[in-house]
Amino acid sequence: MIIEAEDSSHHIAVRLLHVEAFPSPAEADLVDQLRRDGDASISLVAIAEGRVVGHVMFSRMKAAFRALGLAPVAVAVDKRMQGVAAALIEEGIKRAKADGCEGIFVLGDPDYYRRFGFSAGAAAAFESPFAGPHLMLLPLGDMSVPSNAGQIEYAPAFSTLG
Numbered sequence: 001m002i003i004e005a006e007d008s009s010h011h012i013a014v015r016l017l018h019v020e021a022f023p024s025p026a027e028a029d030l031v032d033q034l035r036r037d038g039d040a041s042i043s044l045v046a047i048a049e050g051r052v053v054g055h056v057m058f059s060r061m062k063a064a065f066r067a068l069g070l071a072p073v074a075v076a077v078d079k080r081m082q083g084v085a086a087a088l089i090e091e092g093i094k095r096a097k098a099d100g101c102e103g104i105f106v107l108g109d110p111d112y113y114r115r116f117g118f119s120a121g122a123a124a125a126f127e128s129p130f131a132g133p134h135l136m137l138l139p140l141g142d143m144s145v146p147s148n149a150g151q152i153e154y155a156p157a158f159s160t161l162g
């Protein structure tokens with residue numbers, strides 16, 4: 001399996017992957033809209049046996065520091081539980097750090113994202129409609145999270161998600 005930056009030749013396969021992975025096309029639409037809006041900062045595909053078997057997107061966010069939002073991530077049903085999502089997420093974190101990103105937010109299952117270093121505690125100081133135990137932050141580099149960290153905003157495309 002290889003992990004690489006997506007290009008336009010992957011777009012249809014990425015869309016089909018998200019349509020298959022989620023109960024509705026909302027996440028597939030989100031990915032398309034983030035690209036159209038120019039908010040897709042890091043978008044990686046996992047390729048195995050000549051096909052796209054996984055995808056993750058990191059999009060620009062508004063915050064008091066350089067931040068990205070991790071979402072969505074999806075893996076083909078027949079390739080799950082083999083570390084594909086973990087490989088995509090780890091590569092995305094590496095690239096974000098190399099690009100000077102200071103923190104990555106994710107909204108998800110704490111049991112899963114804890115393994116990458118995300119924590120709800122680190123995100124607790126931020127104001128967001130998504131604030132709560134599922135909103136997590138992975139601080140990168142030397143960023144120390146201030147106690148009053150202000151508001152964060154996901155890219156506008158997220159407002160279409162229910």
Ligand SMILES: CC(C)(COP(=O)(O)OP(=O)(O)OC[C@H]1O[C@@H](n2cnc3c(N)ncnc32)[C@H](O)[C@@H]1OP(=O)(O)O)[C@@H](O)C(=O)NCCC(=O)NCCS
Nearest residue numbers: 021022072073074075079080081082083084085086109112
């Ligand atoms: C979630 C998903 C991306 C994981 O992909 P994967 O390649 O199987 O993940 P990995 O192999 O890296 O990790 C497997 C681990 O994730 C856990 N996991 C899988 N789906 C999970 C979920 N929805 N919530 C929490 N944990 C989950 C597994 O229990 C397993 O845990 P373990 O390592 O402690 O046994 C994949 O199941 C998927 O595409 N699901 C549908 C889309 C989705 O729910 N995306 C996440 C929200 S954006």
